[in-house]
Amino acid sequence: MTELLPGAHVPVPPGPLTLVVRWSCGSVLDASAVLVGPNGKVRTDADLVFYNQPEAEGGAVRHQGGGPGRQSLLVRPEQLPASVERVVLAATLDGGSFGDVRELAMELHDAGGAVAAVFPVRTAGKETLMLLGEVYRRQGAWRLRALGQGYDTGLAGLAADFGVAVDEELPAGAVAPAADPVSLRKEIVRVNLAKRGAAGVRARVALVLDRSGSMRPLYNGGTVGRLVERMAPVAAVVDDDSSLDAWIFADRCARLPTLTIPGLADWIERNVYIRSGQRQLPELPGGRSRVPDHLVDVFGGNNEPEVIRDILAYYAERPGDPVLVLFFSDGGVNRSRQIQDLLTEAATQPLFWQFIGLGRSEYGILERFDTLPGRVVDNAGFFQVDDFDQVTDAELYDRLLSEFPQWLTEARRLGIVRRP
Numbered sequence: 001m002t003e004l005l006p007g008a009h010v011p012v013p014p015g016p017l018t019l020v021v022r023w024s025c026g027s028v029l030d031a032s033a034v035l036v037g038p039n040g041k042v043r044t045d046a047d048l049v050f051y052n053q054p055e056a057e058g059g060a061v062r063h064q065g066g067g068p069g070r071q072s073l074l075v076r077p078e079q080l081p082a083s084v085e086r087v088v089l090a091a092t093l094d095g096g097s098f099g100d101v102r103e104l105a106m107e108l109h110d111a112g113g114a115v116a117a118v119f120p121v122r123t124a125g126k127e128t129l130m131l132l133g134e135v136y137r138r139q140g141a142w143r144l145r146a147l148g149q150g151y152d153t154g155l156a157g158l159a160a161d162f163g164v165a166v167d168e169e170l171p172a173g174a175v176a177p178a179a180d181p182v183s184l185r186k187e188i189v190r191v192n193l194a195k196r197g198a199a200g201v202r203a204r205v206a207l208v209l210d211r212s213g214s215m216r217p218l219y220n221g222g223t224v225g226r227l228v229e230r231m232a233p234v235a236a237v238v239d240d241d242s243s244l245d246a247w248i249f250a251d252r253c254a255r256l257p258t259l260t261i262p263g264l265a266d267w268i269e270r271n272v273y274i275r276s277g278q279r280q281l282p283e284l285p286g287g288r289s290r291v292p293d294h295l296v297d298v299f300g301g302n303n304e305p306e307v308i309r310d311i312l313a314y315y316a317e318r319p320g321d322p323v324l325v326l327f328f329s330d331g332g333v334n335r336s337r338q339i340q341d342l343l344t345e346a347a348t349q350p351l352f353w354q355f356i357g358l359g360r361s362e363y364g365i366l367e368r369f370d371t372l373p374g375r376v377v378d379n380a381g382f383f384q385v386d387d388f389d390q391v392t393d394a395e396l397y398d399r400l401l402s403e404f405p406q407w408l409t410e411a412r413r414l415g416i417v418r419r420p
Contacts, residue, residue, distance in 0.1 A: 004119040004133075004146040012077065012135060012142045015111030018064075019089050020072045021132065024102040027093065031071040032155070033061050034088045034162045035080070036134075041163030043083055048164045049073065050155070052183055061087055072109075075135055077142040086136035088147075088162070090129060092155045092187075098123035098130055106132040108144055119146040128154040152194070156187030160394070182261055185233035185393055192397045193237070198405040204320065205235035206311060207246040207259070208327040209272075210358075212302050215330050218358060223388055225268045228259070230396065231326055236261050240321065245314075246271070251300035253307035255314070302329070305338040308353075312346055322350040322417045324404055331361025339365050340372060347375035350417045352407045354400060357384035377410050378403075 002010055021031045032050035035057065037043050049056050054063040060079035064072045075087055089106065091098075098104070101123050108117040119133060127150030134145050151157050158164075164184070193199055209224060218224050235244035246256040248271070259267045315323055333339070343353060355366045365372075369380040381403040385391050411417040 001115050002117040004117055004144075006122075006146055006148040008119075009143050009145040010108075010117050012108065012144050013110040013116050017075045017077065017111075017135065018072050018109040018113070019075060019133070019135075020070065020107040020109060021066075021089070021091050021104075022070045022107065023104045025069045027096060027101045029071065029091050029093060029101070030155070031063065031066075031073055032090050032092065032158065033063070033073050033075070034090070034158065034164075035061060035084045036086045036088060036162060037083055038085055045164050047084075048159060048162070050183075057081065057084070077135060086134045088134045089132045090158050091132055092130075092158065093128050097125065097152075098127040098150055099125050104130070106146070117144060119148070121148050123150065125150065126152050128152050129157050153191055154187045156184055156191055159184050159187075182229075182233055182236070182264075185230065185397075186237050188393050188397050189234055189237045189401070192394075192401050193405065196401065196405040198401075198408065201238055201405070201408065202240060202321050203238045203404075203408075204315075204323045205231075205239055205244050206315075206323055206325045207231050207244055208307060208311070208325060209246070209248045210250070210302065210329040211248045212250045212300065212330070212332065214332060214361075215358075218330065218388075219272065223358075225272050227328065227388060228268055228272065229264065230393065232259060232261055232264055234324075234326070234397070234400070235259075238324070247307050247311060249303060249307035251303050253303070253310055255310065302332045302334065304329070304333060305335050305342055308339065308342050308346075312342070312349065312351070315351060316349070322352070322408060322411065325351055325353045326400070327353060327355045328358060329355065329363070329366070330358045331363050333362065333364035333366055336365035343369075343380050344372070344374045347377055347379045348416060349379075350411060351379065352404050352411075353380040354404065355380065355382040356400070357382065358388055359384075359386065377407065377414060377416065379407060379411075 004010065021029065023029060030051055032048065034042060035047035042048060047056055049061050049063050051063060055061065057080060060076045062074040064074055066072055073089060104121040104123055106119040106121060107115050110116050121130060121132060123130065129151045131147040131149040133147050135142055136145060193201060232244055236242040242260060244259040246259055248254055248256055256271050257267065311325060357363050357366065363382065366382045369382050383399050408417060412419055
């Protein structure tokens with residue numbers, strides 16, 4: 001058995017290889033692999049192998065799972081096409097950092113199960129991603145190189161470094177395609193919060209959807225469904241029970257059923273689309289028979305004050321963690337004074353209002369939140385996207401979470417939000 005140092009490389013034995021990641025129990029690790037082409041990137045998103053996508057190239061690389069302190073991946077080099085130059089083995093953490101992981105090592109097992117090489121990995125600091133090693137082609141033969149490189153970007157960083165797209169356009173209502181964007185999006189949210197000093201923050205999340213008549217193209221085109229898919233991972237990261245509260249509004253408003261990741265597709269189907277042969281916005285007056293009871297009266301223009309009042313009343317009756325309100329609208333805001341008065345009064349409550357404009361419309365008071373006077377703390381933000389489907393996950397979450405951590409710090413200082 002050969003013991004490797006970082007950068008060292010050895011020939012691999014013939015036949016199937018098993019790469020084992022082992023560590024002392026107490027931490028929760030996930031092993032993954034990336035099939036890399038000549039340009040240093042994946043060929044497709046299917047080249048990322050991890051717990052939710054357990055194999056690539058018909059089983060040439062396969063995640064074999066494991067138990068406490070051990071996970072393994074099977075690699076069959078002879079079955080890999082010429083377009084794959086190397087297979088990179090990585091480990092990520094479900095909470096904490098590799099500085100807390102003890103006795104981390106990568107082992108190379110031959111076809112008979114014998115240990116051919118071992119690489120004790122030194123860890124320290126705040127890494128949440130470790131590149132352990134790579135099986136690579138060299139002059140027609142395969143070799144194993146020890147890496148031991150750590151980063152603080154988790155699974156999302158691994159995907160980004162090797163060109164895995166985590167925000168490709170999804171069919172309306174679809175979740176968990178091959179590369180499982182939910183898991184990757186959760187990692188992007190975690191990384192974003194961590195870089196703002198808000199790692200591990202706990203908050204309830206409320207989603208507010210404009211259902212006025214001008215929103216019809218965004219519903220019919222699937223944008224609203226995809227929007228919901230991209231908001232659910234935010235709640236999955238910061239909410240204690242990973243759930244998302246939701247409202248929909250037009251002239252009137254309605255509270256929607258609570259949303260969780262396992263029921264995401266069905267929730268979108270029931271509350272955004274109606275099964276009627278072709279996905280479309282539930283019919284407005286004249287076709288109400290196909291509209292769920294809780295949506296029957298929600299149609300027409302924009303009445304933001306009503307839904308704001310309903311949200312404030314709902315959380316006033318349910319004290320707990322602070323609330324991040326994600327409020328989507330395509331504009332046509334015409335009750336600016338009422339909105340201003342409500343948010344000024346609500347500044348003493350543990351809610352932060354993040355408004356997102358969908359398109360190139362007039363947003364009235366929403367565009368003036370940063371200079372809105374009379375509030376004890378800046379409790380609202382606004383940004384506008386011209387084409388929601390063209391915004392990457394990294395950019396979207398960066399803008400979505402840019403002001404919330406600042407508000408949370410100030411709200412804690414003022415006693416609006418209880419510590420920690």
